[in-house]
Every structure is written in C-alpha cells, then in structure tokens.
Amino acid sequence: LVLKSGKRSSSGQYKDEAYWERRRKNNEAAKRSRDTRRQKEEEIAQTAQSLAEENLGLKAQIKILRNELSTLQALL
Numbered sequence: 001l002v003l004k005s006g007k008r009s010s011s012g013q014y015k016d017e018a019y020w021e022r023r024r025k026n027n028e029a030a031k032r033s034r035d036t037r038r039q040k041e042e043e044i045a046q047t048a049q050s051l052a053e054e055n056l057g058l059k060a061q062i063k064i065l066r067n068e069l070s071t072l073q074a075l076l
Helices: 012-075
Strands: none
Touching: none
16 A cells, blocks of 8 residues: 555554654654743743833833933023
C-alpha cells in the first residue's frame, strides 16, 4: 500500500506504535509551544503595566515642571 506521501504503509502493529510515538512527540511539542507563548504573553503584559506606570509618573513630572516654568517666567 502506497500513501500520498509516497511512503509505504508498514505492518499494523509497527504503524500503530510509530503513529502513537509521533502523536506523543507532537503533543509534547505543542504543549511546549503553548507554554512558551503564554510566558511571552505574560512578560509582555508585565512590561506594558510597568511602562504604563512609568508613563503616569512622567506625565506628573511634566505637569510639575510646566508649573515651575510658568512660575519662573512670571518672575521675569
């Protein structure tokens, strides 16, 4: 029996063992991929949170400096 890929089908027992071994390896690889993706997403979310907090602090600092600038300009 020739399969679409051009490979020949082997005996039933060997085929089943090989199939399930490929499935097991694929499942493990898929799990690793999902875990890696989740970890990257969490890192991105943490970075976004940190940058948002930093942005708020910088905006507050800008407001303070603008007020100080206005005060100094009024003294001239």
